[in-house]
Amino acid sequence: MPELPEVQTTVNDLNKKIVGRKITGAWFDWGKTIKSPLREFEKNIKGKKILKVERLAKNILIYLSGDFILLVHQKMTGHLLVGKWKIEGKKVIPIEPKHIISDPQNRFVHLILFLDNGQMLALSDLRKFAKVILGTKNYMENLPELKELGPDALEIRFEDFKNIVGQKHGKIKQILMDQTAISGIGNIYSDEMLWVAKIHPFKPANKLSEKELKNLYSAMKKVLEKALKLRGTSVSDYRDIEGREGKYADVRYVYQREDEKCQRCGTMIKRVKMGGRSAHYCPKCQKL
Numbered sequence: 074m075p076e077l078p079e080v081q082t083t084v085n086d087l088n089k090k091i092v093g094r095k096i097t098g099a100w101f102d103w104g105k106t107i108k109s110p111l112r113e114f115e116k117n118i119k120g121k122k123i124l125k126v127e128r129l130a131k132n133i134l135i136y137l138s139g140d141f142i143l144l145v146h147q148k149m150t151g152h153l154l155v156g157k158w159k160i161e162g163k164k165v166i167p168i169e170p171k172h173i174i175s176d177p178q179n180r181f182v183h184l185i186l187f188l189d190n191g192q193m194l195a196l197s198d199l200r201k202f203a204k205v206i207l208g209t210k211n212y213m214e215n216l217p218e219l220k221e222l223g224p225d226a227l228e229i230r231f232e233d234f235k236n237i238v239g240q241k242h243g244k245i246k247q248i249l250m251d252q253t254a255i256s257g258i259g260n261i262y263s264d265e266m267l268w269v270a271k272i273h274p275f276k277p278a279n280k281l282s283e284k285e286l287k288n289l290y291s292a293m294k295k296v297l298e299k300a301l302k303l304r305g306t307s308v309s310d311y312r313d314i315e316g317r318e319g320k321y322a323d324v325r326y327v328y329q330r331e332d333e334k335c336q337r338c339g340t341m342i343k344r345v346k347m348g349g350r351s352a353h354y355c356p357k358c359q360k361l
């Protein structure tokens with residue numbers, strides 16, 4: 074699932090590519106993605122000008138004229154693309170740019186917004202869990218899933234981080250991924266920052282010392298900023314808006330490196346089950 078670095082990369086690129094454009098129409102073949110009534114979606118999206126694009130946690134907010142906001146949550150496998158496609162019957166055929174054509178991960182286009190310069194904004198989503206909502210600014214700002222978000226992982230100050238995390242009873246990895254505690258972090262970067270901070274993923278959050286909280290806070294910023302610089306992680310489906318892979322996977326420390334050597338001490342990285350997810354860690358550097 075795209076996390077803060079991937080979503081921010083998408084938002085930065087969208088601001089360069091689609092701001093100022095007008096949406097001339099919409100096409101989709103999987104209506105369930107769109108959470109607002111379909112007829113209203115088509116009517117309300119048409120003719121809107123794109124004003125700016127922002128990230129809120131892992132959500133992409135596209136601000137439109139007429140005080141509307143289009144929200145895209147990419148969920149498991151969704152990613153936004155900008156390019157050109159040809160629709161022939163049930164087939165969506167990519168025409169440009171080249172990475173969208175060559176990389177099979179970009180083939181699952183189920184929603185297209187047509188722009189007034191001939192370009193298109195598309196949602197490719199293999200597993201079809203992505204969510205799109207169109208509503209007035211007032212309606213969107215009151216959506217429970219947006220209102221309940223905790224402070225952003227890149228913006229939170231240490232004092233707030235300490236107060237939020239230090240009082241939770243759950244396992245630290247789970248608290249880091251809890252969007253109502255801190256927002257933006259998921260499975261990949263929680264593994265990475267815990268390894269950097271030398272903290273076991275199962276350690277209860279409220280048992281972390283002041284020093285461990287400080288280390289974790291600085292590891293969080295360091296890992297997220299590094300990943301943002303490298304344009305995210307593409308171990309599974311994530312691609313940027315031109316269909317290209319991010320480069321963080323090449324330098325990752327532990328995520329999906331089970332049975333590889335720890336870069337710090339040479340011990341084999343372990344994978345353990347945690348709820349429905351997995352945690353990857355070094356049993357020697359990250360003691361419980």
Ligand SMILES: [Zn+2]
Nearest residue numbers: 335338355358
């Ligand atoms: Zn180690």
